[in-house]
Amino acid sequence: MRFMLDGLEVFFPYDFIYKEQYSYMQELKKALDAKGDCLLEMPTGTGKTVTLLSFITSYQLAHPETGKLIYCTRTVPEMTKAVEELKRVVAYRHEELRKDAVASGSDDAAAEATAAAADLLGICLSSRRNMCVHPRVMSNESDRERVDAQCRSMTAQWVRSRAEADPSVRLCEFFENYDRLGTDADLRGIYTLDDLKAAGQEHGWCPYFLARHAISFANVVVYNYQYMLDPKIANLVSRELEDKSIVVFDEAHNIDNVCIEALSVTLDRGTLEGAARNLGRLAAEVKRLKSTNVQRLQDEYARLARGLGLAAGGALAGAHEGGRSDAEPSTALAAASAAAAAAAGASAAAAAAESGPASDSVSRPAQAAAASAAGPAAAAGGEDLPAAPVLPTELAEQAIPGNIRNAELFVRFMRHVVRFLKDRIKVAHVDSETPASFLHRMGTTLSVDPKPLRFAYSRLNSLLRTLEVTEVDEFAPISLVADFATLLATYPKGFMVVLEPFNSRTPHIPDPIMQLACLDASLAVRPVFQKFQSVILTSGTLSPLDMYPKILNFHPVVRASFEMSLTRPCILPLVVSRGRDQTPLSTKFETRDDQNVMRNYGDLVVQMASTVPDGMVVFFPSYSYMETIITAWHEWGVLERVEAHKLLFIETKDIVATTLSLGSFRRACDSGRGAVFFSIARGKVAEGIDFDRHYGRAVVLVGVPFQYTLSHVLRARLAFMRDHYHIREQDFLTFDALRNSAQCVGRVIRSKRDYGVMVFGDMRYARQDKRTKLPLWVQQAMRPAHLALTPELAASVTARFLREMAQPEDAEAAVGTSLLRLEHVKSLEAARLADEATAEKGVAVGGGAAGSAADAIREALAGGFAAEGDRAKPGSSDPEHAAAAATAEAMAAVSYPPRGAAGATGLGATQQSVSAPGAFSGLGGFLDADDEDDEDDAEWMHVLPAAASSAAGTAGVAAVSAGASAADVAAGEDVEDDPGVLSDEEALAAQAEAEAEGLEASSRKRPAPEGGRGLSAPKRAKAAADP
């Protein structure tokens, strides 16, 4: 259907829209209008993806100045799903536009052309491993890990120039074809990975390079988080994207971990040994090259002396080198393939991330290894230089210091570094150090200045390039060390070096590891927030919403959590707090090994397994606890009793085994035998595998999945957050545990038609502080009667629930309550327009005795105060606030604080807030805003009696102060100075704007779409204030 939303035409490819989807779009619009960031939580299965895509593409159509939509996902299937939805959206829009054109009198062909003109180019980008179509590379199934290396060995610039001389050198015909023709290809439409591959096969073009090329002019780009967050990759792939783009992070609940992983490095003894070997080889290579082609080394030296090849990343350096060989067309070509090959590095890292959602610490070292393996791999592509692993703002502008410019000297320098690290890693006890002290120690031990360390990564890549190394993956260890060194020397804060004598997997065999742990999640994501106009974080589980802005250090203009509008209660959250014998059930440290507790957990699982048909999932807080409890259950015969009802499958650390057992689990569910899957709350299964429909009718959480709090990295991070972001350790741990719980229980429900039981098996879930941190849509379904059950009671409630859910659905009942038809949506918009018209009329009469406006305001006020109750404290109960509360009837409660910090903290119960953009930009801004707020509060206090006596008068005053605050904000944001910098006319103009908006907001009485006064007024004021 096609409808107007706050004055914007939205093309939505379905005939019905969920109510929360509509509200979601409204919030999105506010954020986009304000050109700010936002944080939106909407339950899984309510069509987040299609809402986002259809709204943002509609927004792009209406506001052509908006840049690309960059949609970041975590996995390839998610990517494909998003692109499929996009296809549907665009097809629908195309059809509608064509109909419009026909209706306006143009003939069919012209209409088709009009519609086609508005078509989008949507592409997705993944690793070469997922995109390559070369038969020889892909036929080698077992060796798919080496796709990147093979690709590079056929497409690198120097390989290609060699091939000109020597026809026996094999090149990739797809790449050659693409290089000749593909760059001019007129791409149109939406391409999934498979579509790109098919197109590549058909035209003989390399789909990977085609996609890389198309990113620059596509309207919608779908790719992995890594391409945006990992600086090594982002500096190459996402650097050129325009600033006005809209970035969406879907499933963003783990974004802080992704950010941290992108900047953390782990070394172990094997890596260091490997690095030493690498250095030996490098030395030999340098020697060989010196005897055969000393010119190349000299060129490199000269280039480094000029300070090139550092800041600009691959493309620049590549272009330069291409230019060096001769001023031929190869310049552009070299630049292109430089960027491309460097991106291959990116893709390897992305592939590592995509192979399984990387959240647990187990996969971390592997991923880090993969990521940095990609680094040198790209380097070997000849002229391409992967970006340094640091953020653009930190990139050194200077030339590489003289003492490592010479290749031999550099190799020697790195030898010293590796030797020092090998010494340092031999620790008997856990030790941690700040980067500064680590560097100091290194400097004194080696008697070197640590400054060159900052350039280790870039220098190494330059060397590998010069040496034309082909066996790229073999240089992973030294590259990891260089990565380590560069990060260490670049960031004095926000990092910690942690040395542990034992590997977590083999806790008794000495296998020391050295971790450079990034503690500050905001580091990696900061450039994204800075660069792009709007960044949207969205997921099914983002509660509590105020945590993410803190840990990522950004200031969303909109944050909202949406309930699920349902015709039937399709989820049943139960808290089982006591066992049959009244033993409190909890996995807290003191009681977790108590036999009684374990026995009662066993009872819970048996009860549920004998009640729930088909599939069921049980999540344990950790592998070690799962092993303990399963052993005990086996001895007590609990497992036998479970197996009488269901087959048993267990997640292991081995991915292949887990995949197999998942497959068998599904088969057992399909055949009606029923199965239980034992899994880890922080494992891969909890993050990425859906147990929808009959694969998961119930999920049982054994305990609260707290992180391992004795982990040194975690403790360092907690201390850092406490000191820098004022987050108490306990708050963060609880937040983290509950977002994991929410993820786990969210596995069972993937659409509104699905249903499932969620059993929270820990008495702590019943506590207010835990319960309120669960997503709103889970809280909403949690009944007070279900907060303290025993296993038996839980089973009987479950049996009843399952029988009720098995009743046929009444599709018609949903229409109008949770499903909105076109006419519903239209009436909502009409109500908004009517309100707007009334408000305008009120302004026209000059805020006098304009009957309708005054009436509306009076109603809104009355309703507002009644609804607000004691929440409407005098300080915050401005008329708009109250009016907004009155509109909260069906939608999630919205409140408009005057602006700034005071308002935001006053929110409390309402889950949603809209704060003015830039009202607190940084701590300084925060304080400023606070000061100004005091003044404002005084004004509001002054206004209040007026509101009581004459509603019409209030409107005028309210509008005036809205204007004033808008002007303040504009001033505060731009120059952080006295509002006096605004000239009088500008202030007046801003005020007039704000007046209209303010009235509109205050006179709203139905759940009409929110105009977003708090946002648009300051924004427009700002526009007016800008010279």
Added chain:
Amino acid sequence: MSEKRGREAETPDDEYQWERQYERSWDTVQEDAAGRLVVGGACGEGSTEWKRRASARPSVFTPSRRGLLRHLVVVLDCSAAPALARDLPPSRLTVATLALQAFVAGFFAANPVASVALVAASHGTARTLARLTNGPRTILSALAEVEVADANADAEALAAGDSGAGAGAGRAFAVGGDFSIVAAVTEALGALDSVPSYGKKEALLVTGSIATKDGSDVGAVIRSAVDRRMLVSVVSLAGEMHVCKRLAEETSGGFAAALHAAHLAELLEAHFEPPELDDVGAAGPNGEERVPMEQVGFPRLAVGEAGMLLPEHRLTGEGFDCPRCKCRCGDVPSRCRVCGLRLMSAAHLARSYHHIFPAM
């Protein structure tokens, strides 16, 4: 048994008050648009929801063709799970047995020319307790047998798993063990083997298990049910089980889950009405007409002076003479033992026709 029925009569359409969920009656008080207080509203529906939906069924008569010569196999799940589950007191199996007794009587009243068989599934197998028959008598006695077995079953032994009372061919029927949907459907197919092509083959599976343990592929047996044009409807007492729903959907039967005993009765009653013939006019695999004509004889009641020996070895004072071969038989509706002619009275036919031409 009568005592149980009596108990049910007290709360005809719902469970006991103390078995119900705790109701917060004050929560059901709501304010309507005009500010008045209204009791009920959206949150007060709860377990009466099914009633509202049932009554919302359209009563508009649409002409259709229905198979009146129904051949129904009632498959009852007598495994340990329904015998032990106490959520429908006294147990799911008892509730199902009682409901089926009522159902069988009602079914023959509504479909006088239909035939019914009873299959019981337990101990991983299924066995036919009553072959296809035209009257409720054998079915009811078979159901009584289940009831006895249910009453004799030892809860301890059931809970402990296989009590060793395997359902061997010669042994008495015993409740317990695992439920196997493959065995149940296979046995139902076997029971309907003799049904001519024009007869509508139906199976009604009443299950109370949450799982099925099968030795062979479920998909294969579902396919064979589809191939042999058997329509399987499932009424579950344990919520929705995926494979049951799939079985019902693929064989174009219906799946339903009962909320409580009264709802179960209602769901079973829905099967009184013959299913529509969706394949009317479609040629069969050999090109024959799918709905051929069937010859029916209306026998004459013959009252003999002395006792007569019927072909089914029964001595009776009165009987019916087949109009074609003059052979005597005991009951109508039935089939002539000699010439195979279907015998029924005009009243039977008239009663069957009300499914096609309902009294408006």
